[in-house]
Amino acid sequence: MIKPPLTILLAAPRGFCAGVVRAIDIVERALALYGAPVFVRHEIVHNKFVVDSLKAKGAIFVKELDEVTDTTRPVVFSAHGVPKSVPAMAAARHMFQLDATCPLVTKVHMEAQRHHAEGFEIILIGHQGHPEVIGTMGQLPDGAVRLIETVEDARRISVLNPEKLAYITQTTLSVDDTRDVISELQRRFPSIRGPYKEDICYATTNRQEAVKSIAPRVQLLLVVGAPNSSNSQRLVEVGARHGTPRSLLVQRASDLDWSTLEGLSVIGITAGASAPESLVNEMIDAFRDHYDVAVETVSLREENVAFKLPRELRETSTAP
Ligand code: SF4
Numbered sequence: 001m002i003k004p005p006l007t008i009l010l011a012a013p014r015g016f017c018a019g020v021v022r023a024i025d026i027v028e029r030a031l032a033l034y035g036a037p038v039f040v041r042h043e044i045v046h047n048k049f050v051v052d053s054l055k056a057k058g059a060i061f062v063k064e065l066d067e068v069t070d071t072t073r074p075v076v077f078s079a080h081g082v083p084k085s086v087p088a089m090a091a092a093r094h095m096f097q098l099d100a101t102c103p104l105v106t107k108v109h110m111e112a113q114r115h116h117a118e119g120f121e122i123i124l125i126g127h128q129g130h131p132e133v134i135g136t137m138g139q140l141p142d143g144a145v146r147l148i149e150t151v152e153d154a155r156r157i158s159v160l161n162p163e164k165l166a167y168i169t170q171t172t173l174s175v176d177d178t179r180d181v182i183s184e185l186q187r188r189f190p191s192i193r194g195p196y197k198e199d200i201c202y203a204t205t206n207r208q209e210a211v212k213s214i215a216p217r218v219q220l221l222l223v224v225g226a227p228n229s230s231n232s233q234r235l236v237e238v239g240a241r242h243g244t245p246r247s248l249l250v251q252r253a254s255d256l257d258w259s260t261l262e263g264l265s266v267i268g269i270t271a272g273a274s275a276p277e278s279l280v281n282e283m284i285d286a287f288r289d290h291y292d293v294a295v296e297t298v299s300l301r302e303e304n305v306a307f308k309l310p311r312e313l314r315e316t317s318t319a320p
Contacts, residue, residue: 003290004291007267007293007295008284009268009269010270011268016277019105022103022308023044028057031059034074037058039074040059040061041076041077043061043078045273046229046230047276049275065090065093065095071094077101079102080105081102084139105171115166115168123159123168125168145168154185165191166192174238202303202305209300211238215238215241217266221248222267223239226274253282264291
């Protein structure tokens with residue numbers, strides 16, 4: 001059978017960011033040093049494939065610490081960060097805790113604490129219910145951080161003192177949408193204090209920029225990622241806004257509906273920050289079964305960010 005030609009534009013950078021690599025390393029290193037099981041509070045990163053492979057190695061995922069049945073075992077907190085109450089509870093139960101919070105999320109936590117210590121009211125731009133937002137709001141007493149999501153929210157919010165006001169953001173938002181929300185806040189509250197350096201992280205920004213560069217050239221953009229992954233969802237939106245007629249989130253190649261994928265000549269593929277490269281390769285291989293595929297990598301910039309592991313895991317083994 002002669003297969004029709006298909007060009008796949010592969011966006012770069014894509015996939016794993018430094019925070020995700022570090023979080024997975026923390027669980028794997030804890031398993032290697034201390035043996036199974038290692039408890040992990042929440043999905044370590046938002047990807048079922050990653051979670052399932054860690055489960056197979058001996059990680060046990062729990063929603064809350066009270067589900068941890070053996071407190072002599074290590075417990076890891078996810079890359080999204082946790083409210084202060086979580087390490088406090090772990091300490092009260094004498095648990096051996098390992099914090100996989102991404103250092104770029106910790107940076108936002110520290111900004112929030114600094115603003116609060118200086119008597120500023122804080123507006124957090126983010127998505128309600130996302131674990132990172134819950135973790136960031138939980139750094140300070142209830143009511144100290146006010147959450148907004150949209151320009152409309154920024155237009156409506158009333159504040160105590162416009163001269164003592166600061167904003168912070170979730171790390172995985174749409175760069176463009178967030179710029180609009182910040183502009184509205186700055187219009188209404190010209191003295192509002194912002195981060196010294198963007199809160200939206202380098203990985204989120206780079207992946208969105210890479211999608212913008214291929215979106216106008218492709219008939220379909222596939223974002224490999226999970227439905228609960230904020231940065232993956234944003235990539236789908238960025239693709240749709242920058243010229244791709246169809247922009248879809250896909251978890252695995254087996255989720256593709258081939259009846260809707262006929263007659264294509266150029267598609268784009270990217271992956272969210274928590275999606276492993278093996279799933280991208282699986283997707284390309286699936287297209288090879290149907291098309292005569294040529295892959296062209298469109299590279300926007302190189303990334304060379306890496307974060308250190310927690311000290312306990314860098315040193316040689318000691319029993320927890
Ligand atoms: Fe850290 Fe950004 Fe990755 Fe989130 S997406 S884990 S903030 S590097």
